[in-house]
Amino acid sequence: MRYKIEIQSLSAWFGSKQVLQDITMRIKENVVTAIIGPSGCGKTTLIRCLNRMHELTPRAKVTGRVLLDGEDIYGENVDPVTVRRRIGMVFQKPNPFPMMSIYDNTVAGLKLNGVTDKKRLDEVVEKSLRAAHLWDEVKSELGKSGASLSGGQQQRLCIARALAIEPEVILMDEPTSALDPTAAAKIEQLIRILAENYTVVIVTHNMQQAARVSDFTAFLYLGKLVEYGSTKDIFENPKSELTEKYITGEFG
Amino acid sequence: MSQHEKSQNFLSKIKSNRKKRFSEDSVFRATVLLIACNIFIILGLIIFKITQGAWLSIQTYGIKFLWGTTWQPFPPDPTVPPSFGALPLIWGTLITSAIALLLGVPISLGIALALSEFAPKSFNYIISFFVELLAAIPSVIYGLWGIFILIPFLQNNLYPQLQATLGFLPFFQGTIRGSSVLTGGIILAIMIIPTVSAISRDVFAAVPNSQREAIIALGATRWEKARIVMGYGRSGVIGAIMLGLGRAVGETMAITMVIGNSFNMFTSLFEPGATLASIVANEFTEASSPPVYISALMEAGLILFALAIAVNASARLVIWRSTRKIKEAEML
Amino acid sequence: MRSYRFRKLEDLIMISLAYAALIIALIPLASILVETVSRGLPAMSFSLLFEEIPPLGQSGGGIGPAIQGTLIVVTLASIMGIPIGVFSGIYLAEFRQSRLASAARFLNDVLTNVPSIVLGIFGWAFVVVAIGWSVIAGAIALAIMMIPIVTRTTEEAIKLVPLTIREAAIALGVPQWKTTLTVVLSSAKKGIATGILLAVARISGETAPLLLTILGSRFWFSGFTQPTAAIPLAIFNFSQSPFRTVDLPRAWGASLILIFIVLVINIILRYSTREKYG
Numbered sequence: 001m002r003y004k005i006e007i008q009s010l011s012a013w014f015g016s017k018q019v020l021q022d023i024t025m026r027i028k029e030n031v032v033t034a035i036i037g038p039s040g041c042g043k044t045t046l047i048r049c050l051n052r053m054h055e056l057t058p059r060a061k062v063t064g065r066v067l068l069d070g071e072d073i074y075g076e077n078v079d080p081v082t083v084r085r086r087i088g089m090v091f092q093k094p095n096p097f098p099m100m101s102i103y104d105n106t107v108a109g110l111k112l113n114g115v116t117d118k119k120r121l122d123e124v125v126e127k128s129l130r131a132a133h134l135w136d137e138v139k140s141e142l143g144k145s146g147a148s149l150s151g152g153q154q155q156r157l158c159i160a161r162a163l164a165i166e167p168e169v170i171l172m173d174e175p176t177s178a179l180d181p182t183a184a185a186k187i188e189q190l191i192r193i194l195a196e197n198y199t200v201v202i203v204t205h206n207m208q209q210a211a212r213v214s215d216f217t218a219f220l221y222l223g224k225l226v227e228y229g230s231t232k233d234i235f236e237n238p239k240s241e242l243t244e245k246y247i248t249g250e251f252g
Numbered sequence: 253m254s255q256h257e258k259s260q261n262f263l264s265k266i267k268s269n270r271k272k273r274f275s276e277d278s279v280f281r282a283t284v285l286l287i288a289c290n291i292f293i294i295l296g297l298i299i300f301k302i303t304q305g306a307w308l309s310i311q312t313y314g315i316k317f318l319w320g321t322t323w324q325p326f327p328p329d330p331t332v333p334p335s336f337g338a339l340p341l342i343w344g345t346l347i348t349s350a351i352a353l354l355l356g357v358p359i360s361l362g363i364a365l366a367l368s369e370f371a372p373k374s375f376n377y378i379i380s381f382f383v384e385l386l387a388a389i390p391s392v393i394y395g396l397w398g399i400f401i402l403i404p405f406l407q408n409n410l411y412p413q414l415q416a417t418l419g420f421l422p423f424f425q426g427t428i429r430g431s432s433v434l435t436g437g438i439i440l441a442i443m444i445i446p447t448v449s450a451i452s453r454d455v456f457a458a459v460p461n462s463q464r465e466a467i468i469a470l471g472a473t474r475w476e477k478a479r480i481v482m483g484y485g486r487s488g489v490i491g492a493i494m495l496g497l498g499r500a501v502g503e504t505m506a507i508t509m510v511i512g513n514s515f516n517m518f519t520s521l522f523e524p525g526a527t528l529a530s531i532v533a534n535e536f537t538e539a540s541s542p543p544v545y546i547s548a549l550m551e552a553g554l555i556l557f558a559l560a561i562a563v564n565a566s567a568r569l570v571i572w573r574s575t576r577k578i579k580e581a582e583m584l
Numbered sequence: 585m586r587s588y589r590f591r592k593l594e595d596l597i598m599i600s601l602a603y604a605a606l607i608i609a610l611i612p613l614a615s616i617l618v619e620t621v622s623r624g625l626p627a628m629s630f631s632l633l634f635e636e637i638p639p640l641g642q643s644g645g646g647i648g649p650a651i652q653g654t655l656i657v658v659t660l661a662s663i664m665g666i667p668i669g670v671f672s673g674i675y676l677a678e679f680r681q682s683r684l685a686s687a688a689r690f691l692n693d694v695l696t697n698v699p700s701i702v703l704g705i706f707g708w709a710f711v712v713v714a715i716g717w718s719v720i721a722g723a724i725a726l727a728i729m730m731i732p733i734v735t736r737t738t739e740e741a742i743k744l745v746p747l748t749i750r751e752a753a754i755a756l757g758v759p760q761w762k763t764t765l766t767v768v769l770s771s772a773k774k775g776i777a778t779g780i781l782l783a784v785a786r787i788s789g790e791t792a793p794l795l796l797t798i799l800g801s802r803f804w805f806s807g808f809t810q811p812t813a814a815i816p817l818a819i820f821n822f823s824q825s826p827f828r829t830v831d832l833p834r835a836w837g838a839s840l841i842l843i844f845i846v847l848v849i850n851i852i853l854r855y856s857t858r859e860k861y862g
Contacts, residue, residue: 088469097466281761284679298703386609386613536704
């Protein structure tokens, strides 16, 4: 198995506040990697650095390198827009475009590239919605507004939207935290299936979730990478005392 | 006194206090209510007084006033009664407002996007101040500037070129006049920019950031992000445009000073014209007789009042509904 | 297919257009300010500020009565408009749930949008018909312009007063009316002052309603039931004068004074609201 993403001494700031300190880690292809840690530890910032979303915040700064297939996404001639086309993202709160139909939401990314071929769009809509396990629930009402769905369905629509641009990596920032347990369970199942074809990086504050869905787990504390390894090792034999404390729920 | 009596005593004291307080508060309530009622009274009086003044004209010309095209307070033949019709005024009001929207809205949306989406925040603060200053400049100064700076510029530079390129259209034919409908529309465009841009900017600023992040994560450029923001705030922007229209319709001084004040069913925008507001400003103080003359002017004012209220009320309705929709979307 | 290069170009063009719109809008502002200062400054003199207005075409004199008239009309309008506005605002904020309050709020918005010339017609029909062109008629028209502005800002300012402050007073046993008039009003006074200032700035430059009410005059104030001069009216009259060499400098001088007043008020407003937003 090869490495899809290599993070090399990555540091990030908001203004003068440093939120990530010298993170170095390698993320394997076609597995689920979970990033856990107490709130404020920088886990969201870390994945937002992977598709260059962090720099959109005013006064934010990043140093270090992030290699995607060996190529630095922070390289001088790299356009963040092209990076984001290869790396999809799903956010904490479902954020479909309420002014668009389910259909248009799904292909919003494709339409940016001017894909207008109706047949191609139809195919992508069905394929993406099927992959997001939403097709059967919405196939008869694709013209309805994306906002008319339930929270869990909206989140799966957002996943379909991210899949439609055929990314190589999918970043998920606490994708189930705004959902009820049943909806969350569906998303978790989906994540496992997605890992067959995509490299998935998921941020979660829910340790059980990390244990259930991920193959590898990274534990972040106060902006530092404390421990990183297979999920089994992290949860059963943590090397660091800090990790053990966190896993056993002694803090955070 | 036993403990029980003491507490009874204390309770009754509180009760009487509460009663007194209650009545004090209701006096207070009644007083402010009475003052607030002034709003109802004032509005009622305005409608009553102007309708009363316009009544003679309404009775004399009836509904035909709306599409009549003559304005003759003193007909050349003294045996003919004066006649009034407001169509050219309504036409002038609508066309100048339409020009104002056509020119002012794209500029306002550009400003709103620049301020809310493209420019750095520190830059916004000072620029918004300047744009808002445009709203603070008195209308009469716009008029003065219009007469002596804008008109010479337009008449000598822009208009001849406009006629040379678009002269095949009926709106750009005939003698070029500086004091014309087009100049009136242009000055109105400048005057609605602060209104439309400030409200649109607020509408855009209220669009949740999650929408921006969603489209950026799909690989959108800054302009594509701005389009999503505009789509989300669509109905709010429509409301902003309609408020701008309300301002254009009611604007008086500046347009009176540059439109040429001619009761004229114009086709070319280079012709002089008049609006419902400008004719009142221009003729009212001299219209002492005949009585139906001043009444006709008041009816023009009444139409203007109705138009302005209709436009503004629908604008507020649209804005109110759009903010409610956004709030509902955020609740999910 | 839109190629990436095309999208990049489109992005660049549209953003440039947005900035261009900003610049286009600022050109008239810059032009108005520059022209008013450069043409008004040479006309500025002691006599411009303090002497009577000469007939059109005659040299000498100033716009003294116009400055005086504006001060008097605006003051009188404020005396009538501010209390009504502030108390209406209190009513809307303190009894905001009542159905009457929402009706009043709606009509207040309607009142905001009544074109100023219509208020002039009203002032004429309501006052001028009875007592003739007069200061009072003008002040009433301007007061009606002020009321909705002051009402709205007072309401907003009072709504911003934290509930805890109000509760603290009520817990001490202070009745509601006293709480409102003392504790709440004093925490909201800055917002209310802002609204008043905004309204004053708005009415001091108004011309259309004054045209139909105070008529204009060349002489000093001679009573509340008499016509009077005002700066915006003087600007309008000078601008219509056929004797441009004599009267235009006066028009620009008067404009400079008016712009100066409006500018100062707006800068104060900007400064005072800045603190609120940090």
